[in-house]
Amino acid sequence: MLRKLLDNKARLLSAIFLVLLLALVRAFESDLFYDPFSDYFKGDYFNLAFPAFETEALFCAMTFRYFLNSIISFGMIYVLFADIGLLKFTGVLYLILYVILIAAFFSLLYFSDSSNNFMLFYVRRFLIQPLFLLLFVPAFYYQRLTKK
Numbered sequence: 001m002l003r004k005l006l007d008n009k010a011r012l013l014s015a016i017f018l019v020l021l022l023a024l025v026r027a028f029e030s031d032l033f034y035d036p037f038s039d040y041f042k043g044d045y046f047n048l049a050f051p052a053f054e055t056e057a058l059f060c061a062m063t064f065r066y067f068l069n070s071i072i073s074f075g076m077i078y079v080l081f082a083d084i085g086l087l088k089f090t091g092v093l094y095l096i097l098y099v100i101l102i103a104a105f106f107s108l109l110y111f112s113d114s115s116n117n118f119m120l121f122y123v124r125r126f127l128i129q130p131l132f133l134l135l136f137v138p139a140f141y142y143q144r145l146t147k148k
Contacts, residue, residue: 014079021072022130025065034061035128041121050109062102065128070094073133081140090136101127 030038035058036051073094078087101123108120125131 011079015076018072018076018079022069022133025068025072026129029065029128033065033128034058037120037124041124055106059102059106062105062124062127063098066098066102069128069130069133070098073130073136076133077136077140080137081144086140093136094132097126097132 025032029035034054036053040051074087074090077090078084105120105123105127108123112119
């Protein structure tokens with residue numbers, strides 16, 4: 001009984017620590033990542049042209065942020081479910097979703113007019129925020145409940 005309580009306490013503390021890491025990534029985003037679209041989307045972006053940006057720097061910054069959030073998310077999924085198979089499945093999903101989203105982001109950026117700002121906003125959001133974690137945890141929990 002005591003061992004189970006201590007294990008759950010360690011898991012809870014680990015989960016809190018990982019949530020704090022995600023919050024720190026968000027809090028220091030302007031210091032850590034190159035993102036000219038951050039200020040752009042805070043303003044009246046429906047009536048503005050895209051800001052000037054460096055393609056390589058933007059690609060690297062978005063990739064770094066996506067994978068930083070992904071690594072923290074993998075830690076959270078492992079802490080919550082302790083299943084290596086699930087972690088491998090999540091890794092494949094994250095990789096496939098990254099390829100689709102980064103291609104969509106730069107396609108919207110280069111091949112569409114500024115009327116697709118709303119679509120660009122949401123694709124960017126999925127790349128820079130840990131939204132997949134919010135989708136996957138309830139789905140994996142539900143799957144685990146239905147297996148029993």
